[in-house]
Amino acid sequence: MTFTQMLAAAWQKNNSLLCVGLDPDPAKFPAHLKGRDDAIFEFCAAIVDATADLVCSFKPQIAYFAARRAEDQLEALIAHIHEKHPGIPVILDAKRGDIGSTAEQYAVEAFGRFQADAVTVNPYMGRDSVDPYLAYPDKGVILLCRTSNAGGSDLQFLDVGGEKLYERVAGLSARTWNSTGQISLVVGATFPAEIARVREIVGDMPLLVPGIGAQGGDIEATVRAGRTADGTGLMINSSRAILYAGQDENFAAAARQAALETRDAINRYR
Ligand SMILES: O=C(O)c1cc(=O)[nH]c(=O)n1[C@@H]1O[C@H](COP(=O)(O)O)[C@@H](O)[C@H]1O
Structure with missing residues (x-):
């Protein structure tokens, strides 16, 4: 099954456009997990197990694992998602971008080592820097177009021959x-x-x-602007607002409640 097919099936099965972002910051973990060697895995796996029936995808952000020499826990987490929650696609958020020969290695990292179903890629270096990911026909390639941060406008809003750079990225894509x-x-x-x-x-x-949740994006405006005619087409990510909804041993139940409320808020406008 391809990434796009998995995503379409998960939209339907879980009646959800919500993507839970896995950005584990040990400083924000509940006390009982702090200091454990496998804390990052345990924290994320608990969130995954508590929310898997409410999401259309999970998106682990690689920096939160690599910064703490926890890539092995990222591998274990993605394997856990595939084994316990088959059919929920995993997007590796790595925002890679480099010349083709190096991109080939990033593609092996994302799809071979980590077994992700899709990866985020920065398209700034152009078509040949994206091709190595497209060589994996079952995998999704998610290109940065109009990013959520204020500074995204510095380049993405530049006029390039009568259109904005982000519009060119969208059109080329x-x-x-x-x-x-x-x-x-x-x-x-x-x-x-x-x-x-x-x-x-x-x-x-x-x-x-x-950009919903911690970054303050508006759910209603997002859904109305982005949904397709059949009320799908979106993976609406929230990370911190779900991961850290609770601070104690009941953090996973609090995350579930936050995910449920977010999914239902999204569904109100589909
Ligand atoms: O590619 C992304 O996922 C991404 C693109 C973007 O434009 N803005 C953005 O916030 N992200 C990621 O989405 C997540 C947002 O996290 P929260 O703000 O905590 O919901 C982080 O993992 C970011 O790295």
């Missing part, structure tokens, strides 16, 4: 680069007008939309 149907785009929830513009350019292509 949809019309030229996506011959295999593997590409999705990142568009921040903090910019609903641009979500609508990207949707206009790319048709029904799936969009990864971070």
Whole structure:
């Protein structure tokens, strides 16, 4: 099954456009996990098990694991998701981008080592820097287009021959680069007008939309701007607002409640 098929099935099965982001920061862990060698795995696996029936995808952010020499725990976590919650796609958020020969190694890392179903990629270096990921026909390649941070406008809003750079990325992705149907785009929830513009350019292509929750993006505006005609098309990510909804031993139950409320808030506007 391809990433796109898995995603479509998860949208339906869990009636959810919510992607739970796994950005584990040990400083924010409940006291009983602090100091344990496997704390990152235990924390994330508990969140995954508590929310897996409420999401369309999980998105571990590699920096939170690599910064603490915990890539082995990331491998174990992704294996855990595949084994215990088959059918829920895993997006490795790594925002890679490099010349083709190096991109080949990043692709092996994401799809071979970590067994992710999709990876985030920075398209700034152009088509040949994206091709090595597309060589894995079952995998998703999610390109940064209009990011959620304020500084995203520094480059993505530049005029490039009568259109903005993010519009060029969307247009190239949809019309030229996506011959295999593997590409999705990142568009921040903090910019609903641009979500609508990207949707206009790319048709029904799936969009990864971070920026609700801790970054303050508006759920109603996001869904109305980005949903497709059948009420899907979005992976709306929330990380901190779900991971750290509770601070004690009951953190996973608190995360479940936050995920449930977020999924239902999203569904109100589909
Ligand atoms: O590619 C991403 O996931 C991403 C793109 C973007 O434009 N903005 C953005 O916040 N992200 C990621 O989405 C997550 C947002 O986390 P919260 O703000 O805690 O919900 C982080 O893992 C970011 O790295």
